[in-house]
Amino acid sequence: MLEADPAAKTRADDFLAIIRKQQAGKLKIYLGPCPGVGKTYSMLVEGNRLKKGGVDVVVGYVEPHERPETSAQIGDLEIIPPRLTTYHGIALKEMDVDAVIARRPTVALVDELAHTNAPDSKNRKRYEDVEDLLRAGINVISTVNIQHLESLYNFVEETTGVRVKERVPDEILTKADQIVNIDLPAEDLQERLQAGKIYPKERIEAALANFFTQKNLTRLREMTLTETANFLDRKQRDAENDQNVSALGQVMVAISSQGPDPGRLLRKTARLAAQLNAQWYAVYVRTPSESAVRIDAETQRRVNDTLETAQKMGGLVFSMKGESVAKALVSFAREYGITHIVVGRPGPKRLRQYFQSSLHEVLLQELPDVDLVVV
Incomplete structure (x- = not known):
């Protein structure tokens, strides 16, 4: 019995998408x-x-x-x-x-x-x-x-x-x-x-x-x-370049459960991606302090609503686990070839603690070729 070739299925799905688009x-x-x-x-x-x-x-x-x-x-x-x-x-x-x-x-x-x-x-x-x-x-x-x-x-x-x-x-x-x-x-x-x-x-x-x-x-x-x-x-x-959209840029927005107005953050990211003709990603890093047993229902709902809104606006949503928000974002940016990162401006003490007080510095230091946009 022959096993299905996953790559062949992907190619078939791609062709089906082209037919439907036409x-x-x-x-x-x-x-x-x-x-x-x-x-x-x-x-x-x-x-x-x-x-x-x-x-x-x-x-x-x-x-x-x-x-x-x-x-x-x-x-x-x-x-x-x-x-x-x-x-x-x-x-x-x-x-x-x-x-x-x-x-x-x-x-x-x-x-x-x-x-x-x-x-x-x-x-x-x-x-x-x-x-x-x-x-x-x-x-x-x-x-x-x-x-x-x-x-x-x-x-x-x-x-x-x-x-x-x-x-x-x-x-x-x-x-x-x-x-x-x-x-x-x-x-x-x-x-x-x-x-x-x-x-x-x-x-x-x-x-x-x-x-x-x-x-x-x-x-x-x-x-x-x-x-x-x-x-x-x-x-x-x-x-001019139908097959190489990513060459113009890849945009990522860092989502926080306690950050500033998420709607403003997402809209800024969506407009930046549109101007660059780029794909954009909404990334939420769940640290141990925000595990399912430690995070309250209201905070969880706020995060879910934000990620759902990002998806409706055309972003690709990623929820990750990590000990450090900064390290997880740096890893994601390198893996996906991110050229622009959108983050919220640090505010209350609890937010600075969540970002480990140095998110912006870490991103600038570890990703010198990436533009950082602070909203």
Whole structure:
């Protein structure tokens, strides 16, 4: 009896992944700095243009927000009826993912990528609905604002004072085949707002005083332009060197059970990896003092949540055992060819003890060719 060759199985799995990738639909995203710049309008205009060119296009879901100019662009496009549901007595409409897949159009227009679905939906988030469509071989054109990008959460909060609840993983934009920046000067956006083209009249004054300030809009536009430029740069480098991504860098973030804001640490790492077009790793070292019998349930939950979040953001997660955090990280960095390490800034005495008071010094001394980023 012949035994299976593990290497042969790996090669077969690799080929299967290539086949599936070729069969998957393509994703195009209209990216904007804020509501009202014309993302949905542009998506519908393209949908109509494709239809006139003989392409089978449907509207999977669109939210015109009672904007006449946008609603008019729906025109003769076929609309897949939304799925109707109620939540706490409120009638809600959601994209009927199964109906779109059953219809099997060439292109589906799906608005508001960051939307959170009703509790009884197949998926929790609309971007997960879009992933289902792509896996079914349906091409998707969608829309999203820059403030919904996961890795920008802290930057957006610091800039605008707004905590964005609905967010999409950076990986969604990274996997997109095309991103189009829909931009308008801050002055034009404020004029559109005052003219009632973005929000109802009762919301205009508050919006101008808070989110739609000149400072906020300018900063959000800068973020959008930067993200679009990074996307184009990554695509170009992929085309030039598709088989050697790791040559551009490998990024590692050190996770601590008692460290600083883990969300900020992960977002910084994800953005750095995206800019380098690099793979990134979230590494947690469990020392004897944090064994299963000594660590409390709350700390364990916090570590697990952090590692789970890292995985959702596109990082590869490693949990290791070691007597020394610093030695374990140095060993990992050497084995995986790490070029950049992200760590939190030491704070309370207990944190310095966890890091054995010299993590940064050890990393700098043992890994002189590695860039150390302190958050």
